[in-house]
Amino acid sequence: MSQLQEIGKRAKQTTQALARASTEAKNQALLLISEALIAEQSAILTANEQDLVNAKEKGISPSVIDRIRLTEARINDISTALQALTTLTDPIGTTLETFTRPNGLKIKKIAVPIGVVGIIYEARPNVTVDAASLCLKTGNAVILRGSSSAIHSNKAIVKVIQQALTDSELPRDSVQLIEDTRRETAEEMFRLNDYLDVLIPRGSKNLIDTVVKKSSVPVLETGAGNCHMYLDESADVEMAIELVINAKTQRPSVCNAIETVILHEDFLHAHGQQLINALKKHGVLLHGDEKAQMVDPSITLASVEDYETEYLDLELAIKTVKSTAEAIAHIHKYGTKHSEAIITNDENQANQFLTEVDAACVYHNASTRFTDGFEFGFGAEIGISTQKLHARGPMGLNALTSTKYLLYGNGQYKH
Amino acid sequence: MSQLQEIGKRAKQTTQALARASTEAKNQALLLISEALIAEQSAILTANEQDLVNAKEKGISPSVIDRIRLTEARINDISTALQALTTLTDPIGTTLETFTRPNGLKIKKIAVPIGVVGIIYEARPNVTVDAASLCLKTGNAVILRGSSSAIHSNKAIVKVIQQALTDSELPRDSVQLIEDTRRETAEEMFRLNDYLDVLIPRGSKNLIDTVVKKSSVPVLETGAGNCHMYLDESADVEMAIELVINAKTQRPSVCNAIETVILHEDFLHAHGQQLINALKKHGVLLHGDEKAQMVDPSITLASVEDYETEYLDLELAIKTVKSTAEAIAHIHKYGTKHSEAIITNDENQANQFLTEVDAACVYHNASTRFTDGFEFGFGAEIGISTQKLHARGPMGLNALTSTKYLLYGNGQYKH
Numbered sequence: 051m052s053q054l055q056e057i058g059k060r061a062k063q064t065t066q067a068l069a070r071a072s073t074e075a076k077n078q079a080l081l082l083i084s085e086a087l088i089a090e091q092s093a094i095l096t097a098n099e100q101d102l103v104n105a106k107e108k109g110i111s112p113s114v115i116d117r118i119r120l121t122e123a124r125i126n127d128i129s130t131a132l133q134a135l136t137t138l139t140d141p142i143g144t145t146l147e148t149f150t151r152p153n154g155l156k157i158k159k160i161a162v163p164i165g166v167v168g169i170i171y172e173a174r175p176n177v178t179v180d181a182a183s184l185c186l187k188t189g190n191a192v193i194l195r196g197s198s199s200a201i202h203s204n205k206a207i208v209k210v211i212q213q214a215l216t217d218s219e220l221p222r223d224s225v226q227l228i229e230d231t232r233r234e235t236a237e238e239m240f241r242l243n244d245y246l247d248v249l250i251p252r253g254s255k256n257l258i259d260t261v262v263k264k265s266s267v268p269v270l271e272t273g274a275g276n277c278h279m280y281l282d283e284s285a286d287v288e289m290a291i292e293l294v295i296n297a298k299t300q301r302p303s304v305c306n307a308i309e310t311v312i313l314h315e316d317f318l319h320a321h322g323q324q325l326i327n328a329l330k331k332h333g334v335l336l337h338g339d340e341k342a343q344m345v346d347p348s349i350t351l352a353s354v355e356d357y358e359t360e361y362l363d364l365e366l367a368i369k370t371v372k373s374t375a376e377a378i379a380h381i382h383k384y385g386t387k388h389s390e391a392i393i394t395n396d397e398n399q400a401n402q403f404l405t406e407v408d409a410a411c412v413y414h415n416a417s418t419r420f421t422d423g424f425e426f427g428f429g430a431e432i433g434i435s436t437q438k439l440h441a442r443g444p445m446g447l448n449a450l451t452s453t454k455y456l457l458y459g460n461g462q463y464k465h
Numbered sequence: 466m467s468q469l470q471e472i473g474k475r476a477k478q479t480t481q482a483l484a485r486a487s488t489e490a491k492n493q494a495l496l497l498i499s500e501a502l503i504a505e506q507s508a509i510l511t512a513n514e515q516d517l518v519n520a521k522e523k524g525i526s527p528s529v530i531d532r533i534r535l536t537e538a539r540i541n542d543i544s545t546a547l548q549a550l551t552t553l554t555d556p557i558g559t560t561l562e563t564f565t566r567p568n569g570l571k572i573k574k575i576a577v578p579i580g581v582v583g584i585i586y587e588a589r590p591n592v593t594v595d596a597a598s599l600c601l602k603t604g605n606a607v608i609l610r611g612s613s614s615a616i617h618s619n620k621a622i623v624k625v626i627q628q629a630l631t632d633s634e635l636p637r638d639s640v641q642l643i644e645d646t647r648r649e650t651a652e653e654m655f656r657l658n659d660y661l662d663v664l665i666p667r668g669s670k671n672l673i674d675t676v677v678k679k680s681s682v683p684v685l686e687t688g689a690g691n692c693h694m695y696l697d698e699s700a701d702v703e704m705a706i707e708l709v710i711n712a713k714t715q716r717p718s719v720c721n722a723i724e725t726v727i728l729h730e731d732f733l734h735a736h737g738q739q740l741i742n743a744l745k746k747h748g749v750l751l752h753g754d755e756k757a758q759m760v761d762p763s764i765t766l767a768s769v770e771d772y773e774t775e776y777l778d779l780e781l782a783i784k785t786v787k788s789t790a791e792a793i794a795h796i797h798k799y800g801t802k803h804s805e806a807i808i809t810n811d812e813n814q815a816n817q818f819l820t821e822v823d824a825a826c827v828y829h830n831a832s833t834r835f836t837d838g839f840e841f842g843f844g845a846e847i848g849i850s851t852q853k854l855h856a857r858g859p860m861g862l863n864a865l866t867s868t869k870y871l872l873y874g875n876g877q878y879k880h
Contacts, residue, residue, distance in 0.1 A: 416874025459831025
């Protein structure tokens, strides 16, 4: 039995106790972890310092180093988030449906933990606590596999979590870390079907694509967002410009930011220059089609690559269309089914867009930046699913649950 | 572009029209197919005859040949099932949730089609119609990949379906068959992520395991059923024996039949002989542990393999335990998380069993044979999911749906 199988076996052995655990027991464990992270923060920061030194030696980029970095303030935030998690409703045990069959058999569908959740992620050691705590709250065991660049931090954090768990009613092995960060252990994790019920990649598109391609364990895919905002001819101009500016510039590096603005040609001709000026004022580099260039010749010509690209930066493509149908066709071709918006005062155009655009979240007259578990009011977020199965869009605690049918009879064996 | 990619592309091109299609349009298409199958039955039976001749030439087993065989009566049943499907509620467009955020943003979650569904299956040409019709009812495009042993039947059936679709409002390419049944096309289908949203294997454990292991497309897994019935010391003896006989002998070849009966030792000593006699009378071959053998020495000794085996035949293993906890531990070790039952008059034992057993369906005082889409009242069945994600237990039309969030604002970009 390999090291990973041993970890899987230990995780599986905790699932019965975790499924039975009361909401109080789970919340108490989260509070103990919250306290322990503060109490043990010097040990965590020392381990983190070692990761930072190693990262600098390896010439890792400053932005990645910033993701690895922990500070007293960041640990404090992480600890506070754990306390907030205890205030959320526990979905486990909730009755989702009940019905009675003609023969008197009563059928009840309830929410149960998934079982053992695998998380594979990069750099950020805060994901270690975040993922572990969401799994504990929902009665799932978790197997964490972070990157080598944060291994000292992750080991220190999981040590603190496991110590806190020994003081709780939950099993210590509810949270385990794969300490061997060689590629081989990731590959083995992808095929750990005997022990893992689901695998969730958190990080770059490259990581997610690799996991989707190679994993035989079911994957919860949190994909990229090549999001669009379509300004219809009847859009309120001031609202439209405010929303484009917000959706592009408030935080360009996130998946719910827009990457292309689609303009109805009448909007372009009437208000295009005003929009372009506002975007330029916010430092946005623009790539447009020929019609947009005619309005403002300083715009570079957009290529197919521009429409395909998730810039994740202060960069935006412009596409001009003659109709809502053409806007929808562009989105169908280039979108990643994440978040799409129409800005219009015409209800018919809005309805067509909301009905026909195939995406996790489709907006009328609002910014795409609301595609977020916290903005939805879930109080927690596992990620934003761009796949069609199990969960789509922002995933809160419910996404970490499965279901179970309970059937109550009095001797039934006939219809 | 390969032939399969062409098929995938054509399927994807139908998804917008299918998502828009009204319930009436979908039902009309189903009725047209229902009629066409009867009108064209001689062509279908001729093609089927060719499959049967080929199968006999290849020395394929009589039971598989029976699965390939179509008759007028069987086509009639298939046609009638299509009519029944039109009477079911269309889940597409249903509002599942609505909530309003403090900033006035209204969020609505609705049911939408998954998109393109791949079905990979064996022998039975009736699956061709069954799978296609369930997908059409839920606005999904379907790509079918049957086995070479039924290829002539499948081609004839899909020709009839596509002809009927050209007379309907739905696109002809909503239903397509992969006619090339070489192993390579299956392997390519497993990696057709650009066009397939989900892949559903229907058939043997071997087929399902291969798909789960090799597919990078998300899989809806319909697994094997190593199901148990536990007779607690307080069980009503007559009820317990009736339920064991039903769950084992009514149709031994199905996944919701039981493979092991677990007896509390007090039940064994008081009523074991009566149970064993009843099972023998029904021709059931018994394998038991030593305690069971002491009650009836004619029982062969059960090995670990017996407890692991899904007999799918008139064969049953017996395990004796001292407590409900021990019964649960046995199920945890050998069960496939399909259907598990406790027969008891003690509510505490029942609650413990229902809470702690991890399976899609957990029963108190009823036969496991009710784990079935039709028995649940769904009116249709895609299969019985033994996985934890998306759907668990009997899957009706809802399992072929995804969700989409619609967000209605009036300019919101702040919390």
